[in-house]
Amino acid sequence: MHLLIPAAGMGKRMGSQRNKLFLPLQKQPILAWTLIAASNAIAIDWIGIIAQPYDWEDIQEILDSLNLSKPVQLIAGGDTRQGSVYNGLQALPANAVKVLIHDGARCLATPELLDRCARAFDTWQGFVAAIPVKDTIKIVDADGAIASTPDRSQLWAAQTPQGFDVQLLKECHNQGKQSGWEVTDDAALFEKCGLKVGIVEGEETNLKVTTPVDLALAEYILQQRNLESGNKPLISS
Ligand SMILES: Nc1ccn([C@@H]2O[C@H](COP(=O)(O)OP(=O)(O)OP(=O)(O)O)[C@@H](O)[C@H]2O)c(=O)n1
Numbered sequence: 708m709h710l711l712i713p714a715a716g717m718g719k720r721m722g723s724q725r726n727k728l729f730l731p732l733q734k735q736p737i738l739a740w741t742l743i744a745a746s747n748a749i750a751i752d753w754i755g756i757i758a759q760p761y762d763w764e765d766i767q768e769i770l771d772s773l774n775l776s777k778p779v780q781l782i783a784g785g786d787t788r789q790g791s792v793y794n795g796l797q798a799l800p801a802n803a804v805k806v807l808i809h810d811g812a813r814c815l816a817t818p819e820l821l822d823r824c825a826r827a828f829d830t831w832q833g834f835v836a837a838i839p840v841k842d843t844i845k846i847v848d849a850d851g852a853i854a855s856t857p858d859r860s861q862l863w864a865a866q867t868p869q870g871f872d873v874q875l876l877k878e879c880h881n882q883g884k885q886s887g888w889e890v891t892d893d894a895a896l897f898e899k900c901g902l903k904v905g906i907v908e909g910e911e912t913n914l915k916v917t918t919p920v921d922l923a924l925a926e927y928i929l930q931q932r933n934l935e936s937g938n939k940p941l942i943s944s
């Protein structure tokens with residue numbers, strides 16, 4: 708299974724002066740934890756890291772320190788996440804038929820989640836990891852007043868991995884470019900193309916490290932995990 712990791716953001720909401728994926732988390736850069744999970748996922752056999760070229764040297768240092776056994780390719784990021792994934796799709800090996808796309812910022816995803824998503828291709832051509840929404844969600848109008856309250860039983864918080872048939876997703880990205888669609892996840896492109904997207908059970912701890920509060924939560928979650936795992940090697944042999 709091919710995996711694309713969007714890692715070309717600026718970390719504005721983190722208030723970071725550089726790519727937030729280099730920030731330390733339990734003595735490793737955030738991106739390292741994402742790569743460790745990908746390395747330990749049985750189904751993943753190729754990794755594409757989509758990053759700004761000015762970050763490639765620092766990412767290569769992370770890769771050298773982890774010494775992953777799986778092939779890794781660095782791919783130039785775009786100005787938006789959508790643009791970065793577009794670039795990633797163009798850079799996939801010719802034999803890529805299915806692809807998982809997983810945010811570098813979702814560094815707490817477990818190998819088990821990645822493998823569960825890989826198995827979802829038995830059922831769907833497009834799918835997202837997701838969890839049920841816990842808060843009541845409000846649709847708010849331009850005046851700041853609540854316009855409606857969607858039925859919470861139908862609301863899910865989309866995460867990544869998101870998985871897609873490569874050819875279909877390339878076509879949806881091309882349609883998006885031509886039509887000027889601006890989306891915050893790849894599933895939205897599939898939906899706009901009228902293609903069905905399934906839900907795969909996500910993980911409550913699979914948060915996207917976006918703000919300093921997320922970083923503190925991630926620190927706590929990883930600390931607990933590392934205590935539970937003892938001195939088990941980070942990378943499974
Ligand atoms: N041009 C971009 C923007 C984002 N991403 C990646 O998409 C994932 C989700 O994006 P987000 O959490 O929003 O990261 P940033 O864009 O860095 O955050 P911000 O919006 O706060 O700047 C991250 O792994 C980020 O590196 C990307 O590959 N290319």
Ligand SMILES: C[C@](O)(CO)[C@H](O)COP(=O)(O)O
Nearest residue numbers: 788810865866867891892915
């Ligand atoms: C793809 C995603 O993680 C699904 O929840 C999310 O849409 C990314 O949003 P961001 O603004 O690019 O972080």
